[in-house]
Amino acid sequence: MTQKTKVAEKVQMLDIYVMGKHYQVPEGLTIQAALEYCGYNLIRAVGCRSGFCGACATVYCFKNDPQLRYALACQKAIEQDMYLTQIPFFPVAQALYGVEDLRPEEGENRLVGLYPDILTCFGCNNCTKSCPQDLEVMEFMSAAIRGDYEKVYEKSFDCLMCGLCAARCPQGLRPYVMAIAARRLRGAYLAPTSQHNLDRVKEIEEGKFDDEIGKLKEMPGDELRELYAKREIEPAL
Amino acid sequence: MPYPASMEESKRKMEETRAKRLEKGLASRVSAEEREVLVNKFHPDFIKEQFRELRVGPNKGSRTPLEIADLLEGNSRIDPDKIDLAGIDYDVDVLVIGCGGAGGSAALLAEENGASVLISSKLRLGDANTIGAQAGTQACDRANDSPAIHYLDVMGGGHYVNVPELVEALVTDSPDVIRWLESLGVNWDKEPDNSYHELSGGGASRRRMHSCRDYTGLEEMRVVRDEIRQRNMHGRKIDWLEFEPAIELIMDDQGQVAGAILMNLETRRMRIVRAKAVVTATGGLGRTHIQGFPTTNHYGATADGLVLAYRVGCPIVHMDTMQYHPTGAAFPPQILGFLVTEKVRTLGAELVNCDGEQFIHPLEARDTEASAEIRECKERGKGVTTPTGEVGVWLDSPMIEIRRGEGTIRRELPAMVRQFGRFNIDITKEPMLVYPTLHYQNGGIVIKADASTPVPGLFAAGECEGGVHGRNRLIGNSTLDLFVFGRRAGRAAAKWAKEVELGKLTLEHIRKWQREIKEAGLEEMPVSPMLLPNYANQERPVPGFQPLGQISPYTPFGDRAIRWI
Numbered sequence: 001m002t003q004k005t006k007v008a009e010k011v012q013m014l015d016i017y018v019m020g021k022h023y024q025v026p027e028g029l030t031i032q033a034a035l036e037y038c039g040y041n042l043i044r045a046v047g048c049r050s051g052f053c054g055a056c057a058t059v060y061c062f063k064n065d066p067q068l069r070y071a072l073a074c075q076k077a078i079e080q081d082m083y084l085t086q087i088p089f090f091p092v093a094q095a096l097y098g099v100e101d102l103r104p105e106e107g108e109n110r111l112v113g114l115y116p117d118i119l120t121c122f123g124c125n126n127c128t129k130s131c132p133q134d135l136e137v138m139e140f141m142s143a144a145i146r147g148d149y150e151k152v153y154e155k156s157f158d159c160l161m162c163g164l165c166a167a168r169c170p171q172g173l174r175p176y177v178m179a180i181a182a183r184r185l186r187g188a189y190l191a192p193t194s195q196h197n198l199d200r201v202k203e204i205e206e207g208k209f210d211d212e213i214g215k216l217k218e219m220p221g222d223e224l225r226e227l228y229a230k231r232e233i234e235p236a237l
Numbered sequence: 238m239p240y241p242a243s244m245e246e247s248k249r250k251m252e253e254t255r256a257k258r259l260e261k262g263l264a265s266r267v268s269a270e271e272r273e274v275l276v277n278k279f280h281p282d283f284i285k286e287q288f289r290e291l292r293v294g295p296n297k298g299s300r301t302p303l304e305i306a307d308l309l310e311g312n313s314r315i316d317p318d319k320i321d322l323a324g325i326d327y328d329v330d331v332l333v334i335g336c337g338g339a340g341g342s343a344a345l346l347a348e349e350n351g352a353s354v355l356i357s358s359k360l361r362l363g364d365a366n367t368i369g370a371q372a373g374t375q376a377c378d379r380a381n382d383s384p385a386i387h388y389l390d391v392m393g394g395g396h397y398v399n400v401p402e403l404v405e406a407l408v409t410d411s412p413d414v415i416r417w418l419e420s421l422g423v424n425w426d427k428e429p430d431n432s433y434h435e436l437s438g439g440g441a442s443r444r445r446m447h448s449c450r451d452y453t454g455l456e457e458m459r460v461v462r463d464e465i466r467q468r469n470m471h472g473r474k475i476d477w478l479e480f481e482p483a484i485e486l487i488m489d490d491q492g493q494v495a496g497a498i499l500m501n502l503e504t505r506r507m508r509i510v511r512a513k514a515v516v517t518a519t520g521g522l523g524r525t526h527i528q529g530f531p532t533t534n535h536y537g538a539t540a541d542g543l544v545l546a547y548r549v550g551c552p553i554v555h556m557d558t559m560q561y562h563p564t565g566a567a568f569p570p571q572i573l574g575f576l577v578t579e580k581v582r583t584l585g586a587e588l589v590n591c592d593g594e595q596f597i598h599p600l601e602a603r604d605t606e607a608s609a610e611i612r613e614c615k616e617r618g619k620g621v622t623t624p625t626g627e628v629g630v631w632l633d634s635p636m637i638e639i640r641r642g643e644g645t646i647r648r649e650l651p652a653m654v655r656q657f658g659r660f661n662i663d664i665t666k667e668p669m670l671v672y673p674t675l676h677y678q679n680g681g682i683v684i685k686a687d688a689s690t691p692v693p694g695l696f697a698a699g700e701c702e703g704g705v706h707g708r709n710r711l712i713g714n715s716t717l718d719l720f721v722f723g724r725r726a727g728r729a730a731a732k733w734a735k736e737v738e739l740g741k742l743t744l745e746h747i748r749k750w751q752r753e754i755k756e757a758g759l760e761e762m763p764v765s766p767m768l769l770p771n772y773a774n775q776e777r778p779v780p781g782f783q784p785l786g787q788i789s790p791y792t793p794f795g796d797r798a799i800r801w802i
Binding site for chain 2: 028029030033036037038039040041042043044046047048049050051052053055075076077094096097098099102133134153157158160161180183184185186187188191192193194195196197198200201204209212213216217221224225227228229231232233234236237
C-alpha cells in the first residue's frame, strides 16, 4: 500500500504555467492531476473525474499562442507550455418555470417564451467553439429559436452543463440552461407514452404481484436457489 | 496507432479470433457452484489480510476492509466542549446530507410532503456518483417480466443475503420510478412502437434496463437538480448549501437525531443545523481506494455518511463486500480505473484474453466477471501488460457493430466513443483494455423498507445504505435504488418531522465516542469523516501545515510511471 512518490527517470518533464506560475510536471498527467502534482489539493473545479459532471471545465492557452482553448481538466492530458487554470464557479440566471409550465402549446415557442434573449443570437459560434463535449451549441440555439424542441433535445443531449458556452457568449445567452428546459419539455410532454409501463404501475398498485413476492420472501434458501438456477433467461442479444 | 507496439501483437491475435468467436457465440454460463468457487478464490472480498474486525461501536467484531475500519474508528473533527449548540443557523424539518440521485429525490419528496428542506452538499449540487452512471436503470415493466422475476434476479445476484423487504421495495417501486422521472422530464430511450428501449445486463434474466444513451445518470441527475432549483426559485421551502458537508450529527436528549454540524470547506467555518429528521444520502467510498484499487467514483466518495451514522449508534451491514466493476479502463493511464459501462457487454462485446480467447460469458454478475478477469491475469498469466505496468484483458467492442449493425456504438455509447476518442482510441474499430476497478459499496447503513434506520430521526438512502443488494449489486439496480429509497426516505422523513418533538440538542454522543475509542486505545486513529482525498503532492509542506483531507497514499504520480487519478 505504501507507494513511493519518486519520478521514474525516463519520464519527460513538461513546462506548464498554473495561474501564471511555472512548474515542471511529468508528461502524461491530465490537467487535473498536474495541478495536484504541483501541490494543489482541489476543492472546487473537481467532481466525477471521469468527464461526466462538468465541474472541471477549463480554459487554457499556450505560452506563445493567444488562442483560448477549452477542455475538461480531468480528460485532457497536459502539453508543453500550457497556461492553465480552472473555473471554480460561473454565475447564471435561469428562467422560472415548473415542469407543468413547459407543456408546449400549438403556435407558441415555449423556449423563446422562457428565454426571449435567445433571439439576439447573432451567430458568432463562440458557444460551439467553447464546448468541451464538441456539441454544436449554436445549432441547437437556432433550433430553439425555430421552436424545434426535438432538435434541441437531440443536439444538446450530451451536455454536461459546465457553463463554458454561457461564459463565452457575447450576448450573455445561456445555452445550457435553455437546453435543459427544452429537454425536460420534450421528456415530459413530447416523448411518446410507454403504455406498458403505466399498465405495470397500475398492476403493482392493485397488488397483482403481492402474493407471488410474498411467497418468494418466505421461501427457504434452498428452494430459492433452485428456482434461481432454473429460471429462464431471455436472450441478451 | 493508438496502442503501443508492445500491445499490438496481442490485439492482432484478438482480432484474428473475432470471426471464429462470432461463429461460436457467447461462452456458456457458469453454474452456481462454479461461481462460488471462482468468487471465493479470486474476488478481493476474500483476501483475508485486507480486513479486520471493528474494535468499537455498534458493529464491534464485524469484518471490515482496513481502509473503512480506520474511518469508522476515527476521531471526531469537533471538540464538543467548544461548540455552543444554541447558535442555530438553520432550523428545518428535514436535513438531507448529500445530493446525488438519492439525496435529490429525498429532498423533492420531503418538500412535496410538507417539510422544509435543507440539503448539505460536499461538492456542487448533483456532483455525485449518480452523474457517472451510464448503463441504465432496471425496472420490470415489460410483459414477459414481473416484480417477482426481478426479485429473484436481485436475490441470486446478491448471494441470497439481501434483506427481502428491501428487495421487495426495490422491485415493486421500479416501474413507478421510471414513470416519475419521465414526468419530471427525463428522456428515456424508446423503441419505434413507443415502448421503452430495454437491454439486458449481467445477472438479469429479462431485458429491463432503461437507458438515456450512455448518459443515463447524467440525464437523471440534471433533471432532478433542475427541479430542486426551480422549486427553490418558486419560493418553496427547499434550499441547499454547496461545499458544506456535514462533519457530525447532532442528537437531542431523547436519543433522537436532531441535526448536524456543517463545515464550509473553503472558510472552514461551521454552521449548526437543527432538523427534525436527517437523511444521509452520502453515496459510496471509492476514493478510499480499498486494497489499492483505482475507482470509478467521484471525488467526494469517502464514506462520510457511514461514519456519521456509526457515531450515533447506527449499525451497518455487509460492509465486508465491495463491488469491483469488471470493466475499468486499464489503458490509457490518464483514465485508469475509469468506468467502461457494462452496456458495452450488454450490446454484445466479449471479454478476451491476450491469446484472443473468450474466457467468460460477458453477462455474468459483476463479482463473477471481475473474478474471472483476475484469474485470467493473475493465475493464468493471460492478461495484456501496458507500458505503465498495468494488466488487463480486451473488451472487444467492435463486435457490437458486427452483431447489431454499423452505427450502433455511436448511437448507444456516445460517452464512451467521446472519452476514448479523446485519447485517440476509436472504440468502433479498436477494443478497450479493462481490469476491475472499485465501483460500489454493496453494504451500508441498516434501513427498513421506509428508509428509516434503527436510530430515531435518522434515515438513509442510496449507496450509503445496505441490505438491498446483498453481497453483489446488479447493473442498473444502483440508480434504481437511489430513487426508490430516496423517495421513500423523503416521504418518511417528512412524516416523522411532523410528529416528532425534539428535546434539548446535545453532542454527548461525541463525548461518549471519544471516551470509547480512548478506552480501546484508538486515539491515534485519523480524524473522520474523511471529506476529500488529498491527492496533492506532499513535497515540502510548511511545517505544521494541516491539510483538509487525509493525505492519500495515492499520488497522481507514484513509483510506477503513472498512477491513477
